[in-house]
Amino acid sequence: MLKRKVGKTDVTLTSLGLGTSPLGGCNVDVSFQTFEAVVLKAYDLGVRYFDTAPLYGLGKSEHSLGHVLRNNDLIGKVVVSTKAGRILKPESRAKRAESLYGIDWVKALPFVDDYDYSYDGIMRAFEDSQQRLGMDHIDILYLHDVSGEWHREAYDTHLSALRSSGYKACDELRSTGSVKAIGLGVNETASVLQVAEEFDLDCSMVAGRYTLLNHGALDHFYPEMQRRGIGIIAAGIYNSGILAEGSKSMTTTRTYDCQPAPEAIVRKVEALEAVCERHGVSLATAATQFVYAHPAVTAVVQGALAPEHVAANVAAISTPVPAAFWADLKSSGLIPEAAPVPEA
Numbered sequence: 001m002l003k004r005k006v007g008k009t010d011v012t013l014t015s016l017g018l019g020t021s022p023l024g025g026c027n028v029d030v031s032f033q034t035f036e037a038v039v040l041k042a043y044d045l046g047v048r049y050f051d052t053a054p055l056y057g058l059g060k061s062e063h064s065l066g067h068v069l070r071n072n073d074l075i076g077k078v079v080v081s082t083k084a085g086r087i088l089k090p091e092s093r094a095k096r097a098e099s100l101y102g103i104d105w106v107k108a109l110p111f112v113d114d115y116d117y118s119y120d121g122i123m124r125a126f127e128d129s130q131q132r133l134g135m136d137h138i139d140i141l142y143l144h145d146v147s148g149e150w151h152r153e154a155y156d157t158h159l160s161a162l163r164s165s166g167y168k169a170c171d172e173l174r175s176t177g178s179v180k181a182i183g184l185g186v187n188e189t190a191s192v193l194q195v196a197e198e199f200d201l202d203c204s205m206v207a208g209r210y211t212l213l214n215h216g217a218l219d220h221f222y223p224e225m226q227r228r229g230i231g232i233i234a235a236g237i238y239n240s241g242i243l244a245e246g247s248k249s250m251t252t253t254r255t256y257d258c259q260p261a262p263e264a265i266v267r268k269v270e271a272l273e274a275v276c277e278r279h280g281v282s283l284a285t286a287a288t289q290f291v292y293a294h295p296a297v298t299a300v301v302q303g304a305l306a307p308e309h310v311a312a313n314v315a316a317i318s319t320p321v322p323a324a325f326w327a328d329l330k331s332s333g334l335i336p337e338a339a340p341v342p343e344a
Contacts, residue, residue, distance in 0.1 A: 001046040001318065004298045007202040007231040009181045011139055013079055013299040015292055016317045017049035018042045018310070019235060020065055022303040024056030025106040030305065035064045041307035043074060045314045051205070051233075051301055052133075053083040053144055053185070054125060058108040059132055066133035080133065081140035081205075081233075083185050084125040085158075086113040098154075115151075117143065117158045119165035126173060137178050141170070142185030142205055146195060149188045159194075167199045174202075187236070189221045196228055203298065207236030208257055210294065212243055212272060212287045213265060215336050222296040231298035234291045242269055243287040272334055279325040286325070288316040290335065293342045 002015040022028070023035045039050065050069075052061045062082060069075050086097070088111040096112035116125070126141060146162065148155040173179045181202035184192050192204045204225075210217040210232075225232055238244040241255035247269040256265045269283075276283050292300050300317060304310045326341035335341075 001048075001314075002292075005231070006140070006181050006233075006298050008229045009202050009231075011079060011180050011202075013233070014046060014048045015299055016047050016313060017051055017079075017233070017299045017301040018047050019301040019303045020050065020052045020061045021056045022305050023064070024052075024061035025108055026056070027104050027106065028305065029106045032064055032067075034306065036068045037307050038304050038310055039065065039068045040072060041310045042304070042314075043072075043078070045310060047310070047314070048077070049079045049081075049299055049301070051081045053142075054086050054088055054129060054132075055083070055113055055144065057105050058111045058113060059088050060105070060107075060109050062129055062132035063109070066135060070134055075135065079139045080135065081142060082129045082133065082138055083142045083144035084122045084129070085115060085117050085144040085146065087116045087121055087125055088112070088128065089114055115145075115154075115158060117146065117161040117166045119169040121161070122166050122169040123173075126169075126178070137180075139179065140181045140183065140203065141173060141179040142183050143170070143195075144185045145187075146184050147186045147188055147191045149190075150186070162195075163198065170199070183230075183233075189217060192230075193221065193224060196224075196230060201228075201230050203231040203233060205233040205235055205301065207234075208239050209236075210234060210291055210297075211237050211239050212290050212335065213239055213256070213268060215339065217296075218294075218336060218339060222294060225296050232296050233299050233301055234297050235301045237287055237291045237300055237302070238284070242266070244284055246283055247273060268334070271332065272329070275325065275328050275332060275334065279322055279328065281321050281325050282316065282319075284312065284316045285319050285321060286329075288313070289321055289342050290339070292317060293340045295340060 052065050091110050091112045094112050170182045183203035185205040187207045239256050240258045242261045254261045302313045329335045
């Protein structure tokens with residue numbers, strides 16, 4: 001597995017990271033035994049980067065990941081990232097924060113999340129995460145959902161909290177070595193560009209904004225991130241489903257950015273599948289390696305619900321792909337001519 005450094009930091013990530021949102025019980029029941037089996041399978045196959053967040057299972061994912069890493073003597077042998085911007089409060093005495101997506105955390109811990117991007121809120125979120133993970137420092141801290149698309153009319157209020165005191169908390173955590181890198185964890189690019197003008201970011205996790213179906217980051221966002229030395233951790237590379245399931249999947253799983261896939265997207269996936277079939281390349285392999293080929297991308301993060309899913313993700317990023325395949329995609333107009341592609 002290849003490795004790249006995160007921006008200008010000394011943190012190094014394997015090309016593939018394991019995201020633990022699905023393992024936190026995102027719309028499905030996941031046992032601790034399954035959680036542990038998936039994490040250990042990833043480690044066995046060379047994955048050395050694991051991402052979590054207080055939101056995932058409302059604390060459950062952080063507790064489980066920390067327990068697995070400690071019990072298997074993996075603390076210090078892997079890179080761990082989590083997120084700040086949400087405080088977990090007892091569900092009996094608080095109301096859950098408004099969310100862009102209706103996520104049902106199955107068998108979550110008895111808490112609800114509330115947004116807080118102030119100095120005190122970020123410090124409390126970080127210290128709570130330390131205790132759930134059982135770690136004295138955390139490698140990467142993302143500010144979760146600092147996004148106009150996510151917060152809408154409340155975005156300016158949350159951004160003001162960051163400006164007035166939240167950025168100071170991030171600076172202190174980084175300067176004291178409590179974290180090694182600071183970034184955003186978002187589903188769009190505009191907020192990363194905006195915050196990067198105001199605060200020294202090391203990296204950002206961005207979901208679904210550069211994929212085989214979405215090339216929007218190619219023209220301005222990725223070049224600007226490279227210019228600033230901000231590493232991009234790419235999540236959501238299957239656009240929430242259709243690039244993993246394919247055009248012939250069930251309508252319920254044939255989603256694009258968490259919505260039913262439009263007909264135009266389905267037709268484009270069919271065209272991608274035709275090229276894949278001609279060259280004997282799986283759609284998932286093409287989707288994964290296309291994203292990682294861009295030099296702005298430090299790592300690709302994918303979720304898994306079973307050890308075999310991890311094995312499939314590792315195969316997708318490591319299986320050799322002939323150069324003729326990428327040339328065919330470009331000549332067919334399915335990816336831009338200027339898009340970086342893997343070397344043969």
